[in-house]
Amino acid sequence: MADVPEPTVLASDYFQSYSVVGLLAVVGVLFVAVAFGAGRLLRPVVPTPEKLLTYECGVDPVGEGWAHTQVRYYVYAFLYVIFAVDSIFLFPWATVFAAPGYGATTLVEMFIFLGFLAVGLLYAWKKGVLSWA
Amino acid sequence: MNDVLDVALRLVIVFAVFLVVPLVVGQTEHKVMAHMQGRLGPMYAGGFHGWAQLVADGVKFAQKEDIVPAEADRRVFQMAPAVALLPYLLVLVAIPIGPGEGAVGQVVDAGIFFVLAVMGIGVLGSLMAGWASANKFSLLGGLRTAAQLLAYELPMLLAAASVAMAAGTVSLPGILDAFEWWWLPWQIVGALVFFVAGLAELQRPPFDMPVADSEIIFGAYTEYTGLRFALFLLAEYAGIVVLCGLTTVLFLGGWHGPLGADGLGWVWTLLKTAVLAFVVIWLRVTYPRLREDQLQKLAWTTLIPLALAQIALTGIVKVAIN
Numbered sequence: 001m002a003d004v005p006e007p008t009v010l011a012s013d014y015f016q017s018y019s020v021v022g023l024l025a026v027v028g029v030l031f032v033a034v035a036f037g038a039g040r041l042l043r044p045v046v047p048t049p050e051k052l053l054t055y056e057c058g059v060d061p062v063g064e065g066w067a068h069t070q071v072r073y074y075v076y077a078f079l080y081v082i083f084a085v086d087s088i089f090l091f092p093w094a095t096v097f098a099a100p101g102y103g104a105t106t107l108v109e110m111f112i113f114l115g116f117l118a119v120g121l122l123y124a125w126k127k128g129v130l131s132w133a
Numbered sequence: 134m135n136d137v138l139d140v141a142l143r144l145v146i147v148f149a150v151f152l153v154v155p156l157v158v159g160q161t162e163h164k165v166m167a168h169m170q171g172r173l174g175p176m177y178a179g180g181f182h183g184w185a186q187l188v189a190d191g192v193k194f195a196q197k198e199d200i201v202p203a204e205a206d207r208r209v210f211q212m213a214p215a216v217a218l219l220p221y222l223l224v225l226v227a228i229p230i231g232p233g234e235g236a237v238g239q240v241v242d243a244g245i246f247f248v249l250a251v252m253g254i255g256v257l258g259s260l261m262a263g264w265a266s267a268n269k270f271s272l273l274g275g276l277r278t279a280a281q282l283l284a285y286e287l288p289m290l291l292a293a294a295s296v297a298m299a300a301g302t303v304s305l306p307g308i309l310d311a312f313e314w315w316w317l318p319w320q321i322v323g324a325l326v327f328f329v330a331g332l333a334e335l336q337r338p339p340f341d342m343p344v345a346d347s348e349i350i351f352g353a354y355t356e357y358t359g360l361r362f363a364l365f366l367l368a369e370y371a372g373i374v375v376l377c378g379l380t381t382v383l384f385l386g387g388w389h390g391p392l393g394a395d396g397l398g399w400v401w402t403l404l405k406t407a408v409l410a411f412v413v414i415w416l417r418v419t420y421p422r423l424r425e426d427q428l429q430k431l432a433w434t435t436l437i438p439l440a441l442a443q444i445a446l447t448g449i450v451k452v453a454i455n
Contacts, residue, residue, distance in 0.1 A: 020239040021247075024144055024226050028219040031148070032364070036211075039360040044198050052203040054268050055355055064204070067269050073280045076429060080283040083437075087290045090444070091246060094298040098451045107452045114441055121437065131430070 075129045086117060143226075147238040151222045155370035156187045162370075162414045163187075169418045190363075197359035202267065205356065209265035214357070214364035217258025220251045221371035228378045229306045231388045231398035237306055244305035245293050248379060255368065256282050256334065259343065262365070263353035274352020277343040278336070280425055284432035285333035285340075291440035292327035295447045296320060296383045309387045317386065319450060323443040324384035326436050328409070331376040333428060335369060337413060339420035340428055377409035378402070385409075 054061045090113075097106040160175075163186060167174030179185025201210055226238035227248055234240060241247045256278060263275015297303045299320060300311040333340040344352040354365050381387055385405050388398025423431070 014242060017239055017241050020140055020143070021223060021226060021241065023140065024147060024238075025219065025223060027144055027148055028222045029215070032215040032219070035360060035364075039195055039199065042195050043359060044196075046198065047200070049203075051198075051200055054202050054204050054266075055350070056269065061204075061269075064267065066264075066267060067272065071276065073283065073429065076280070076283045076433075079433075080287060083287050084290065087287065087294065090291070090294040091297055091303055094294055095301055095303060097298065097448065098301060098455050100455070103452055103455060107448050110448045111445065114445055117441060118438075121433070125434065131426075 075124075079124055079129070082120070083117065086113075089113075143238050147226050148222070151225055151371060154374050155367055158373050158410050158414075159187050159366075159370045160184065161410070162417075165411065165414045166418050169415070194359055194363035199359045199361065200356075202356050204267040206265040206267065209261050210356075211361070213258050213262035213265060214361045214368070215258070216261055217255050218364050218368040218371065220253075220255040221368060221375050223251050224248050224375045225371075225378075227305060228375070228382055229309060229387060230378075230402040232309070234306075236388070236399060240304065240306055242304055244308070245297055245303045245383070248305070249290060249293060252334065252372075252375065253282075253286065255372065258365075258368065259336070259353045262357065266353070266356040268356050270349040270351075270355045271353050273349045274343045274355070277349075277425055278353060281333055281336070281340065281343060281428060284429050285330035285436075288326045288432060288436035288440045289330035289334070291437065291444060292323040292330070293383060295323040295440070295443045298444065298447045298451060305382055309382060309389070312386045312389055314386070314389070317384075320384050320443070320447070322439055323447075324380065326440045326443065327384065328376070328380050330432075330436060331380065332413065332416070333432075335372040335376060337369070337373070338417040339423050341422055342425050342428070345422060373410055373413050374406070377406045377413065380409055381405040 056062070093106070093110075096102065097110065164174045164182070175183030175186035177183055178189045201207055227241045227244055229237035229240075231237075259278045260275050263271045263273075263278060266272070296308060299316060300308040302308060302311065336343050342348075344354065349355070354362060357365060381402055386401075387405075388402050390398070390401035
């Protein structure tokens with residue numbers, strides 16, 4: 001182990017920054033646990049059947065809470081997933097596109113990419129998908 | 134950086150900011166809203182202009198009986214407030230308030246990525262609450278929250294990508310190091326898109342239809358009382374702090390200012406964040422609530438095209454400069 005290869009060192013740095021984030025997450029979980037624990041000691045517990053009833057404007061609830069509803073926006077959901085996955089690819093590209101040696105070529109690529117997104121959006125709009133059904 | 138004490142100190146400071154600054158924003162909201170509506174707001178708690186009102190509220194919340202409806206999905210119902218709150222704590226650690234490594238909780242390489250991903254988790258808390266309550270109002274609120282998520286997440290992502298392009302890095306301190314004053318007009322459209330989308334993520338007025346009190350009581354939080362309800366409220370205000378801090382860092386130059394960027398950088402960051410938080414409160418007093426379909430329309434036909442145009446502009450200018 002005389003000379004540690006460079007990538008190993010980078011990786012350890014990389015994970016060290018996330019270990020602090022992880023520690024903070026532990027602090028946060030502890031905070032919530034302590035708050036809930038202290039709340040248990042401080043508050044009264046006097047349950048009655050009426051209190052535990054689901055709230056429905058003061059009358060007894062009709063049917064169950066997990067009622068059937070019409071989900072009107074599932075097409076938006078598809079659109080969103082498609083576009084969001086596309087957009088994720090922007091980030092790695094964004095950090096290098098203006099580096100020496102790229103320039104105009106990557107810019108044209110960007111317009112092709114944006115063109116795809118824009119045409120997709122226009123198509124969805126033309127199809128009437130973007131109006132609440 | 135390896136020093137245990139150093140890390141502990143950073144964690145304590147981030148945690149203290151997380152607990153105190155949202156309360157300051159909340160108290161400011163009480164007072165600003167009151168004065169905009171010709172009222173005084175809280176005046177008694179603590180003596181001086183009701184400064185201790187939120188502390189008193191906290192004490193009240195902690196003493197209230199904790200009710201989990203008999204029909205509810207008990208565990209998920211109880212966990213939801215923690216899921217809504219903790220992501221904002223984690224985001225705070227990555228926001229730089231001054232120049233150098235000393236003024237940020239932790240330099241996270243994948244800054245923008247990390248921040249947007251973790252902020253997205255907070256919304257899961259509302260979805261969990263809406264589903265687990267087994268209440269029709271809560272379910273409707275949860276579905277509205279989900280619909281809202283689909284509307285704002287994409288413009289937010291695209292606007293942030295524009296800044297990453299301008300700076301050539303996704304690290305938050307890296308973006309601030311690269312910042313020049315003329316980015317302000319250059320990225321202004323992206324800034325507006327990001328801020329508006331962020332408001333929608335926080336379910337703040339005018340985008341508060343998931344909690345619209347006159348239609349669905351309090352949406353996903355209808356069945357909550359006491360401490361768990363208080364944590365949801367804290368999450369909302371922590372969210373305001375995080376959104377305003379991020380907008381400051383990404384679009385308004387963070388610690389850069391007309392003067393004193395070396396020693397007083399943190400003052401600029403706090404000042405810009407405070408002004409944005411004031412705008413958030415101001416919007417609540419000024420605008421009526423949008424309908425869910427109006428938000429979808431705003432997002433897909435206005436915000437996303439604007440964000441795409443901003444990306445095109447950023448790309449052209451950036452390549453032209455080089």
